[in-house]
Amino acid sequence: MxxxxxxxxxxxxxxxxxxxxxxxxxxxxxxxxxxxxxxxLGAYLATMWQRRHFAFRLASSKAYARNQGSYLGQVWAILNPVLWATVYFMVFGLILKTDRGIDNFVGFLVAGVFMFHFVSACISNGAKAITSNQGVITALQFPRALLPVATVLSELFTLLPALLVLLLIVPATDEPLSPAMLLMPVAVLLAWLFGTGIAFICARLVVQFRDVQQLIPFVLRAAMYMSGVFFSIEHYAGDSAFAPLLENQPIAVFLRLVRSTLLEGVPMTPSTWLWAVGWALGTLVIGFIFFWQAEESYGRG
Structure with missing residues (x-):
């Protein structure tokens, strides 16, 4: 020396x-x-685990504060998806008759709307996890990955009351209770992991290319029409060359998985679970590494 x-x-x-x-x-x-x-990477994960309570508190605060400025408050967490399901039922069920090939269209539609709004909120809000929290980033030192985690976790907290309503609506449509319904939390958990992975990817892309944020609503609108939210992909796609692509893209997989835990008319198959686990874990791992690689660039302006 x-x-x-x-x-x-x-x-x-x-x-x-x-x-x-x-x-x-x-x-x-x-x-x-x-x-x-x-x-x-190891040190980053260890620090995230040490700061996990920060992510939990931030997520719960976001979820609680979301509707506090309105008269109905947290009731909107339930009303929003219910109102959207009602609108979609009138347009696609009563007018356009997209219920072909579906035994229980009300249960099918409500489950699809609830889960699609959850996944789309994870993506759209997760994409802004860094850019909308510059004050926290400049004031505190912590792994920035906790911000997408907290954002998507807050969406999960918001979804929970709606899931309870879903469990009331589905039996009310003469759908028999079955042991498969116990697997619904697992299906939702996989969708949450997928949403977290996508949030990691989108959050970094928005930081580096702000125009990406403008494109996300268009991508989500296209995903809504291609994921079978209010129609059966199997019925309308049939044997076309695009059918496997539409059926196995991630959002369609998670909608089908949740529906299969609630509706007898949607069969629960091992392939659906394999696709869901693959999309959830693959996207989470790839998204996290992709986000971590740009850790030093977050919060520069």
């Missing part, structure tokens, strides 16, 4: 200055890291 450099200070006394190599060695000795440098 090179020796420290000495020079005369303002008062004539000798001042010792450490070289860059000595500073690096001193920082390494005491476990210090430079500011703005991405930590290793």
């Amino acid at each position: 090179s020796k420290p450099e000495s020079h005369a200070g303002p008062s004539g006394s000798s001042v010792t200055t450490l070289t860059s190599e000595q500073l690096a060695a001193l920082a390494q000795e005491h476990g210090l890291e430079p500011v703005g440098v991405r930590p290793s």
Whole structure:
């Protein structure tokens, strides 16, 4: 190691200055890291686990504050998807008659609307997780991945009351109770993992390319019409070459999975579960690594 450099200070006394190599060695000795440098993946995950309570509190605060400015407050968490389901039923069920090939169209539609609005909210709000939290980013030091996690978790908290309503609506449509309904939380959990992975990807893309945020509503609108929210893909796509693509794209998979836990007319198949697990875990892992690789760039403006 090179020796420290000495020079005369303002008062004539000798001042010792450490070289860059000595500073690096001193920082390494005491476990210090430079500011703005991405930590290793293992260290990043460990810090996220240590700060998990921050993400939980942030998510619960977001979910609670969302409708506090209205007279009905948290009731809107239930009313919003119910009203959308009512509109879709009148347009697509009564007018356009898209209920062909569906035994229980009301249950089919309500489950589809609830879950699609959940996934789309995870994507659209998750994409803004960094850009809409600049104040928190500049004030506090924490793994930035906690922001997409908290955003999507807040959507899950908002969905929970709607799921309770869904469990009341479906039996009211003469759908028999079955043990498969116990698997609905697992299906929702997989959709949540998928939404978190997509939020990681979109959050980084929006930071680096702000125009992406303008494109997301168009992508989600296209996804709504291609995911079988208010019609049966199997019935309308039939044996066309596009049928496998439409049936196995992620949003359609999660809608079908949740419906299969609630409706006898939607068969629960091992392939649906495999597709759902693959989309959920694959997107989560790829999205997290993709987000982590740009950790040092978040919050620069």
